[in-house]
Amino acid sequence: NAGVTQTPKFQVLKTGQSMTLQCAQDMNHEYMSWYRQDPGMGLRLIHYSVGAGITDQGEVPNGYNVSRSTTEDFPLRLLSAAPSQTSVYFCASRSPRGLSTDTQYFGPGTRLTVL
Amino acid sequence: ELKVEQNPLFLSMQEGKNYTIYCNYSTTSDRLYWYRQDPGKSLESLFVLLSNGAVKQEGRLMASLDTKARLSTLHITAAVHDLSATYFCAVDFGDTPLVFGKGTRLSVIA
Numbered sequence: 130n131a132g133v134t135q136t137p138k139f140q141v142l143k144t145g146q147s148m149t150l151q152c153a154q155d156m157n158h159e160y161m162s163w164y165r166q167d168p169g170m171g172l173r174l175i176h177y178s179v180g181a182g183i184t185d186q187g188e189v190p191n192g193y194n195v196s197r198s199t200t201e202d203f204p205l206r207l208l209s210a211a212p213s214q215t216s217v218y219f220c221a222s223r224s225p226r227g228l229s230t231d232t233q234y235f236g237p238g239t240r241l242t243v244l
Numbered sequence: 245e246l247k248v249e250q251n252p253l254f255l256s257m258q259e260g261k262n263y264t265i266y267c268n269y270s271t272t273s274d275r276l277y278w279y280r281q282d283p284g285k286s287l288e289s290l291f292v293l294l295s296n297g298a299v300k301q302e303g304r305l306m307a308s309l310d311t312k313a314r315l316s317t318l319h320i321t322a323a324v325h326d327l328s329a330t331y332f333c334a335v336d337f338g339d340t341p342l343v344f345g346k347g348t349r350l351s352v353i354a
Binding site for chain 2: 160162169170171172174177179187219223225226230231232233234235236237238
């Protein structure tokens, strides 16, 4: 199993550009989430999904879109990048509570800089 | 509101000493996770605690869960420099995303 993969690892954007951060998992997990982590800060939830076709907003959704067309993939789209979106982005996946005693797995992260 | 509070947020400890990190949460749950994050890295799972009274140990780290008190502890025994990292607890409150504490930045000094 590759686990949770994210691409790219690093990205530099100019203000106003758009891009998509990719996230994929091969563990057949229904739940997937996107977090951002700013220096010295904890994790803030951006969007999450409890299954294909179902997404919902987290704590800081503004400026981001998501979709979940398959169980495996959960891309995060930045619509018009702003310097405030400079951060490290983590994707995570897990099974629903009743189906697993396993943990939530995190991808390696994407380090995004917006100039 | 679903809340998870960790304390302390910063911890500087001497090598060889013992210390405990606390994770309190706001409402009923019997499922809690501990993660470790090294600088510039992702989060790595340490422990999964699935019931009241659960205790897990790995090396110098031991985690426990008291669901009645809504409290988990991460105990560090005879700290070594390699344990320097940020530690997060996260609570599963049900059909919602995990709720994370703000993290405890641990620095072990000689």
